[in-house]
Amino acid sequence: MRQNAYNGCNNKNQVRNARMKQQKKRRVTLQQVAEHAGVSTSTASLIVRNNPRISEATREKVLQSMRELGYVYDRVAANLRSQTSTTVGLIITDISNTFFSEFLIGVQNTLEEVGLTVLLGTTFDSVAKQEQLISTMLEHRVGGLILCPVSGAAEETLSRLEQLDIPVVLAVREIADADCDFVGADYEEGTYKAVHHLIEKGHQEIAFLGGVKHSSTWTKRMKGLKKALREADLEVKNEFVIDSAPTREAGYEAVMELLRRPERPTAIFCFSDLVAFGVMQGIRKAGLIPGEDIDIVGFDNVPEAEISYPPLTTVSSFPRQSGKEAAQLLHDKIASSQHKKQRIILAPELVIRESSSKKRNA
Amino acid sequence: MRQNAYNGCNNKNQVRNARMKQQKKRRVTLQQVAEHAGVSTSTASLIVRNNPRISEATREKVLQSMRELGYVYDRVAANLRSQTSTTVGLIITDISNTFFSEFLIGVQNTLEEVGLTVLLGTTFDSVAKQEQLISTMLEHRVGGLILCPVSGAAEETLSRLEQLDIPVVLAVREIADADCDFVGADYEEGTYKAVHHLIEKGHQEIAFLGGVKHSSTWTKRMKGLKKALREADLEVKNEFVIDSAPTREAGYEAVMELLRRPERPTAIFCFSDLVAFGVMQGIRKAGLIPGEDIDIVGFDNVPEAEISYPPLTTVSSFPRQSGKEAAQLLHDKIASSQHKKQRIILAPELVIRESSSKKRNA
DNA sequence: CTGAAAGCGCTTACAG
DNA sequence: CTGAAAGCGCTTACAG
Numbered sequence: 067m068r069q070n071a072y073n074g075c076n077n078k079n080q081v082r083n084a085r086m087k088q089q090k091k092r093r094v095t096l097q098q099v100a101e102h103a104g105v106s107t108s109t110a111s112l113i114v115r116n117n118p119r120i121s122e123a124t125r126e127k128v129l130q131s132m133r134e135l136g137y138v139y140d141r142v143a144a145n146l147r148s149q150t151s152t153t154v155g156l157i158i159t160d161i162s163n164t165f166f167s168e169f170l171i172g173v174q175n176t177l178e179e180v181g182l183t184v185l186l187g188t189t190f191d192s193v194a195k196q197e198q199l200i201s202t203m204l205e206h207r208v209g210g211l212i213l214c215p216v217s218g219a220a221e222e223t224l225s226r227l228e229q230l231d232i233p234v235v236l237a238v239r240e241i242a243d244a245d246c247d248f249v250g251a252d253y254e255e256g257t258y259k260a261v262h263h264l265i266e267k268g269h270q271e272i273a274f275l276g277g278v279k280h281s282s283t284w285t286k287r288m289k290g291l292k293k294a295l296r297e298a299d300l301e302v303k304n305e306f307v308i309d310s311a312p313t314r315e316a317g318y319e320a321v322m323e324l325l326r327r328p329e330r331p332t333a334i335f336c337f338s339d340l341v342a343f344g345v346m347q348g349i350r351k352a353g354l355i356p357g358e359d360i361d362i363v364g365f366d367n368v369p370e371a372e373i374s375y376p377p378l379t380t381v382s383s384f385p386r387q388s389g390k391e392a393a394q395l396l397h398d399k400i401a402s403s404q405h406k407k408q409r410i411i412l413a414p415e416l417v418i419r420e421s422s423s424k425k426r427n428a
Numbered sequence: 429m430r431q432n433a434y435n436g437c438n439n440k441n442q443v444r445n446a447r448m449k450q451q452k453k454r455r456v457t458l459q460q461v462a463e464h465a466g467v468s469t470s471t472a473s474l475i476v477r478n479n480p481r482i483s484e485a486t487r488e489k490v491l492q493s494m495r496e497l498g499y500v501y502d503r504v505a506a507n508l509r510s511q512t513s514t515t516v517g518l519i520i521t522d523i524s525n526t527f528f529s530e531f532l533i534g535v536q537n538t539l540e541e542v543g544l545t546v547l548l549g550t551t552f553d554s555v556a557k558q559e560q561l562i563s564t565m566l567e568h569r570v571g572g573l574i575l576c577p578v579s580g581a582a583e584e585t586l587s588r589l590e591q592l593d594i595p596v597v598l599a600v601r602e603i604a605d606a607d608c609d610f611v612g613a614d615y616e617e618g619t620y621k622a623v624h625h626l627i628e629k630g631h632q633e634i635a636f637l638g639g640v641k642h643s644s645t646w647t648k649r650m651k652g653l654k655k656a657l658r659e660a661d662l663e664v665k666n667e668f669v670i671d672s673a674p675t676r677e678a679g680y681e682a683v684m685e686l687l688r689r690p691e692r693p694t695a696i697f698c699f700s701d702l703v704a705f706g707v708m709q710g711i712r713k714a715g716l717i718p719g720e721d722i723d724i725v726g727f728d729n730v731p732e733a734e735i736s737y738p739p740l741t742t743v744s745s746f747p748r749q750s751g752k753e754a755a756q757l758l759h760d761k762i763a764s765s766q767h768k769k770q771r772i773i774l775a776p777e778l779v780i781r782e783s784s785s786k787k788r789n790a
Numbered sequence: 791c792t793g794a795a796a797g798c799g800c801t802t803a804c805a806g
Numbered sequence: 807c808t809g810a811a812a813g814c815g816c817t818t819a820c821a822g
Binding site for chain 1: 736
Binding site for chain 3: 105106107108109112119120121124143145146147148149
């Protein structure tokens with residue numbers, strides 16, 4: 067409370083207020099540090115940026131002044147002047163899906179290493195929110211963007227970004243007709259493996275539940291499904307295909323609808339693990355046992371798949387690795403504008419657990 | 429490609445490069461917009477900030493120029509000049525814990541409504557990383573900070589922030605000896621309810637697994653445990669208390685160690701749902717059945733608790749609501765520096781599921 | 791190695 | 807309602 071020695075004020079509030087005002091207005095500036103240390107601002111600036119041209123003696127002197135004054139570097143001002151950015155936007159559709167948590171960890175770990183900070187936005191699969199988040203991030207001068215597009219995303223979204231010349235990497239889901247860097251798993255191949263596994267077990271009536279129809283992630287899976295069925299001279303039955311939002315709740319609804327239909331499948335391939343969890347819940351609600359009465363396979367291999375009831379057979383799409391690759395790719399793009407478009411497709415792996423591995427008593 | 433009309437260059441790369449350079453350097457500025465619309469920069473500035481003083485006609489004219497030129501507002505420059513901030517730092521310990529995903533959703537939804545963007549950082553419970561993230565956020569000029577402290581956090585962390593007069597709200601975990609705004613659940617009461625429930629079921633040998641010893645979240649639970657046991661004339665047995673990191677893996681290890689000891693409890697209260705999932709896995713690994721041989725209770729009521737095997741009895745700590753409250757509180761603090769310290773403690777609720785509700789055959 | 795001056799894109803008084 | 811000028815905290819040439 068030294069600052070208030072000059073007045074005799076005893077009103078605590080006023081004192082406090084005065085102090086706050088003072089501190090709030092006056093962030094210690096590099097110029098003040100320079101003055102305190104007896105050097106020019108340019109010299110101080112070179113020091114905060116670790117320029118080796120400065121003698122060890124001056125550097126130490128200035129660093130000492132910074133400590134004494136409690137200096138905090140203003141990266142925002144620096145970025146503005148030098149026309150650079152130390153932030154990156156990350157837009158995902160649903161953080162409560164642990165697929166995205168894992169993806170986010172991969173992104174963050176990688177960006178942190180190169181000194182970039184993440185501005186996070188969640189769209190909940192709404193086009194409007196996606197566009198709004200992109201605007202916000204642009205206004206905040208992000209140096210690049212990792213975008214997991216909503217299912218209804220159109221090419222216009224990208225051309226807008228391209229016009230501003232801001233580096234973008236798409237992840238998880240592609241955008242129709244868009245030529246853009248992309249990181250994701252091979253959903254077609256993954257689905258093929260999953261369905262092939264079910265067919266080998268003797269299943270002939272296989273349903274496909276969940277996912278937004280005609281989104282790229284859904285279409286790819288549908289291709290894989292068809293391929294596997296065709297090889298076994300089987301066909302996709304329309305009454306066994308029900309699309310939905312990619313959530314647990316929607317999976318529950320979808321399987322309830324399925325079970326109301328005249329025919330019943332012996333196995334279900336689910337769009338994602340999240341959908342599969344809802345499907346298993348629904349099956350049980352209907353008095354059936356997942357993994358015994360109906361086999362279930364998911365997609366993603368989120369951490370919970372291992373501990374679900376029963377443990378879920380699924381296709382690993384390596385979310386953390388995807389995040390890492392996306393961040394790496396974006397960082398490369400930011401560094402060199404020369405970068406040519408890349409597609410990084412991770413090979414999926416089938417992980418067989420109890421939801422599809424018991425002997426069938428057909 | 430109009431820009432290149434003056435040269436005869438056919439090298440695609442060079443052309444592309446030239447274009448990028450040009451676009452990269454020249455972000456459209458408010459001044460350019462003003463010129464294009466034939467008004468002064470001040471007028472344009474008032475318009476971007478939705479000042480009603482401007483006539484509808486000029487406003488429309490300027491907005492039209494913005495569209496034509498592809499103007500993007502530079503919030504960073506604006507914030508620098510006006511000494512404000514439109515970002516908030518959020519530091520959590522582990523995003524793969526869906527407790528924090530839910531918390532994050534609560535924070536984001538609330539902040540978004542008031543036009544604030546989240547800078548996200550994850551500490552993985554490392555003190556060093558926490559301090560580093562705080563520095564980064566300060567350098568990025570966040571207007572405030574929501575901090576879920578690491579278990580070893582000390583008061584110094586806060587005094588540093590206080591000195592800079594940056595609004596802070598602690599969430600989930602408190603810091604010893606620190607007087608700071610706080611949002612969290614009543615862990616003591618929650619634990620009391622959980623353990624009381626076990627005792628009512630006839631359990632006398634109750635273990636407490638997981639959580640970092642002496643962290644505030646652990647200590648509060650320990651108090652609740654003791655209170656419930658004391659009421660039933662029972663005591664805490666040291667060999668039934670094993671601390672650990674608050675993760676699934678650590679829960680697994682903890683129960684494995686527990687089962688190696690001479691005595692075995694009939695029920696386990698777990699620090700969190702995540703720990704409980706690991707515990708149930710370990711119990712099963714040891715050939716026992718959770719919910720039959722040993723009853724299990726978790727804490728948090730994360731979404732997976734409902735679909736685990738068996739469904740987990742747990743104490744709901746309302747993560748999404750906590751996030752909402754924390755964001756709201758921070759926003760209030762930012763708005764009025766007059767704010768006095770608050771503690772928002774949510775009342776926990778016991779959610780009984782199969783992991784502790786079957787009849788006991790003791 | 792150091793200093794004085796200009797400028798990043800915006801907002802802020804202040805005068806009209 | 808509009809305009810000219812200064813300034814937020816930094817970096818960038820450029821001259822010494």
